Amino acid sequence: DAGITQSPRHKVTETGTPVTLRCHQTENHRYMYWYRQDPGHGLRLIHYSYGVKDTDKGEVSDGYSVSRSKTEDFLLTLESATSSQTSVYFCAISLDRGLEAFFGQGTRLTVV
């Protein structure tokens, strides 16, 4: 398995609180992605990174921010959690754009 770890694996938080999810890789892959998975929508891209401090928005980026200060870590922050952000969040990495992606185990986030 590719060395990619998400933390936490499960989290319940209250509406309006900030939440940070962490993705850590040991593969030295250039690209890192955050997706959310919801029934009927498949996986939708939130943000991605193509290098340290190089990030860009995906199709569902509103309400989310990211940071990548080191190659191995990519953080996803929900600035003020809402119930619509209840979802399963997946981090993925790839050596370069368009190549095979390796996924983490996912974080199940519930906003109450």
Place this chain on the structure above:
Amino acid sequence: SQQGEEDPQALSIQEGENATMNCSYKTSINNLQWYRQNSGRGLVHLILIRSNEREKHSGRLRVTLDTSKKSSSLLITASRAADTASYFCALDQTGANNLFFGTGTRLTVIP
């Protein structure tokens, strides 16, 4: 839509039968990939087929790509109960930096 669309949404077969699922898309692609997701787990890459390839094999998997029809199919031969999972196609679109995933086909293989 930038996503691929898988068909059927759900498929139930007996162990030993073949399973075929399809992916249609609307954009120009560099490659198309197939992933498997077991319940509660992350996605696992199965196979990648480039836009200039028509067919690719990997073990019991056979993938075809028809760029003129903008469609791909994934065939799993001699299915096993362990093949029960959701299968997603993912598009590497020309000019994009990420993969676009479809909504998946849920495959159930009955022992």
